[in-house]
Amino acid sequence: MAESFVLNTGARIPSVGLGTWQIEHEAVCSAIYAAVKAGYRHINTAVAYRNQKEVGVALKKLFEDGVVKREDLFITSKLWPGNHAPEDVQEDICSALEDLQLNYVDLYLIHGPIRIKKGSMFIPDNLIRTDIPATWGAMEKLYDSGKARAIGVSNFSCKKVEDLLAVARVPPAVNEVECHPVWQQAKLRKLCQSTGIHLSAYSPLGSPGSPGYCGPSVLSNPVVISVAEKLQKTPAQIALRWGLQMGQSVLPKSADETRIKENFDIFDWSIPEDLMAKFSGIKQVRLLKVEFVIHPQSGYNSLEDLWDGEV
Numbered sequence: 001m002a003e004s005f006v007l008n009t010g011a012r013i014p015s016v017g018l019g020t021w022q023i024e025h026e027a028v029c030s031a032i033y034a035a036v037k038a039g040y041r042h043i044n045t046a047v048a049y050r051n052q053k054e055v056g057v058a059l060k061k062l063f064e065d066g067v068v069k070r071e072d073l074f075i076t077s078k079l080w081p082g083n084h085a086p087e088d089v090q091e092d093i094c095s096a097l098e099d100l101q102l103n104y105v106d107l108y109l110i111h112g113p114i115r116i117k118k119g120s121m122f123i124p125d126n127l128i129r130t131d132i133p134a135t136w137g138a139m140e141k142l143y144d145s146g147k148a149r150a151i152g153v154s155n156f157s158c159k160k161v162e163d164l165l166a167v168a169r170v171p172p173a174v175n176e177v178e179c180h181p182v183w184q185q186a187k188l189r190k191l192c193q194s195t196g197i198h199l200s201a202y203s204p205l206g207s208p209g210s211p212g213y214c215g216p217s218v219l220s221n222p223v224v225i226s227v228a229e230k231l232q233k234t235p236a237q238i239a240l241r242w243g244l245q246m247g248q249s250v251l252p253k254s255a256d257e258t259r260i261k262e263n264f265d266i267f268d269w270s271i272p273e274d275l276m277a278k279f280s281g282i283k284q285v286r287l288l289k290v291e292f293v294i295h296p297q298s299g300y301n302s303l304e305d306l307w308d309g310e311v
């Protein structure tokens with residue numbers, strides 16, 4: 001199994017990236033350091049995770065210590081939902097780059113089809129309607145400038161991807177979405193494959209215990225457990241390996257060195273076809289519905305509306 005996938009820009013995205021959402025400030029540096037030493041070359045971050053500065057400190061230390069070179073890492077960051085106005089997008093990436101102590105990111109994403117008023121907190125009363133074509137135009141300029149070597153989206157449904165493709169000069173390279181055996185995104189994966197957009201999976205372990213997530217556990221799913229037992233792997237390794245074999249990059253979060261290593265030990269074995277087939281029988285449930293966005297000001301009147309029926 002390839003350790004990377006090729007994007008529509010021609011660049012490669014490493015197939016396993018360290019997710020940094022919910023890593024506590026004081027644990028970020030050691031988690032990133034441990035991940036890179038274990039072989040990770042892809043770090044997924046965002047200003048919304050509130051620990052991007054610490055990510056920057058960790059990267060600086062890795063470069064200074066000679067553990068890895070900048071050009072061998074793939075760094076993803078995301079546009080803050082309060083900076084969707086075209087005139088704010090450039091400033092947004094400059095501030096992300098300052099935090100990260102970098103002069104470019106490998107991938108910059110619109111964090112979601114969700115917008116808040118500029119300078120406001122991420123609470124329902126501050127929601128406003130998106131204007132994705134206008135925001136995307138400014139994202140394209142970031143791509144032209146080289147500050148973002150690829151641009152993409154996150155949390156976009158099939159309809160929202162299609163609407164964007166209809167107006168984009170630079171097509172999105174990536175759509176980063178919730179994806180794991182319990183929410184496999186079959187329809188979206190098919191669309192992304194046919195349009196050359198790489199699907200990247202956040203919450204590939206189902207984000208056990210995370211706020212906002214509700215529904216069945218991925219790691220205790222009977223299919224995941226039975227495949228793990230047959231192959232003598234952990235349920236987390238099975239969920240991640242399933243993702244790679246489906247053609248998506250996976251972004252597991254962990255702050256624990258043992259689990260960081262475990263989550264990367266998925267390259268020299270595979271899930272045979274007969275066992276892969278069993279995943280198609282798993283009941284599908286979106287675990288992160290993002291209900292708080294359903295609000296008169298956001299323009300989303302229901303979850304159906306937000307996810308365009310994919311819920």
Ligand code: A2P
Binds near residue numbers: 209251256
């Ligand atoms: P921890 O940071 O203590 O390792 P996701 O990547 O789907 O968002 O899931 C992240 C959650 O899964 C975190 O709570 C993380 O906890 C936990 N986790 C990460 N790796 C593993 C693993 N190999 N086995 C069990 N839980 C894991």
